[in-house]
Amino acid sequence: MTDPRRARLYEELSRESRRHLAAYVLFNQAVADHLGLHPTDVQCLSLLTAEPGPFTVRQIADMTGLTTGSATRLVDRLERGGYVMRAPDQEDRRRVLVSPVPARIARVTAVWDDLGQAWEELLGEHTDDELEVITRHMRRAHDLSHAQMERLRSRPKPD
Amino acid sequence: MTDPRRARLYEELSRESRRHLAAYVLFNQAVADHLGLHPTDVQCLSLLTAEPGPFTVRQIADMTGLTTGSATRLVDRLERGGYVMRAPDQEDRRRVLVSPVPARIARVTAVWDDLGQAWEELLGEHTDDELEVITRHMRRAHDLSHAQMERLRSRPKPD
DNA sequence: CCCCAATCGCTGCGCGGCGCAGCAATCCCG
């Protein structure tokens, strides 16, 4: 059951995961400082560009974990900065479709691409199989985090 | 050079990484809400428990990316909540050593351990080699993020 | 031995992101 070697592997992965995530938070903050934005804004742009298609304000709120009110303010900032555009949805006139502005977004992706090369060097040392293993783990970790988060939200708080 | 299959693997890993990181941020926030803390506080506790030994306020500031002033306030909150203890450093009386309070920290780790089981199930489907691949990737990604962050900080801002 | 620069942690101050509650507009369904 508790193979000490496996336990050690788990422990180490846990540790590295925390450090990795902490580093990401710091890195995200550095990018935000560099661009004169807020970490939330950069995070939002990352999500907007990760998947295609315009998003509604509500979708952005759900993705970032803020309320619709704060999401409105977030889109306000991004729109004022020229990073996104608002457009009314003809199908449902209550909705507002938010689309990234490629020309402006390029300033952000330029920072990412700058590291992209270093990233590719890092990934280049992996075989196809290894990359798939990592990717699969990411996806499953994402699904698990998501499920646990929802479970956590629908549970009575201690205190 | 640009093997389309490799390019697709990179693309997919990039996408999953973003989603994974976004999910972590949301999950971290959910944990914070659940405990009545702030995401920063939870993040700090995660780092405090990831590595042993007391930390100075400055170390905490560096780890979390905030200023020493904000780190002081952070430690204030954690101390008021009973999660950490302050202790003067005899060797250097300017410093203050911050140590986690295990009994109180247990409330946080309890939340994590609750998912720990699901995590082990997830990890259990991997072979030892695969786990090492993932761990190694995490570590190298951490190192790269850290290096890129420092490079980003010591560079002139656009605008 | 003393003096001065550097470091550490703490504290007012103001900014601004955020949640909350309420709003009008719009859609959906009976």
Add this chain to the structure above:
DNA sequence: CGGGATTGCTGCGCCGCGCAGCGATTGGGG
């Protein structure tokens, strides 16, 4: 056609955060 649900927006207050400055302490150079 009417009532409830949904969407996005807006005051309001809270509070985390960076900034600048403070005293205390340390280490090093003259």
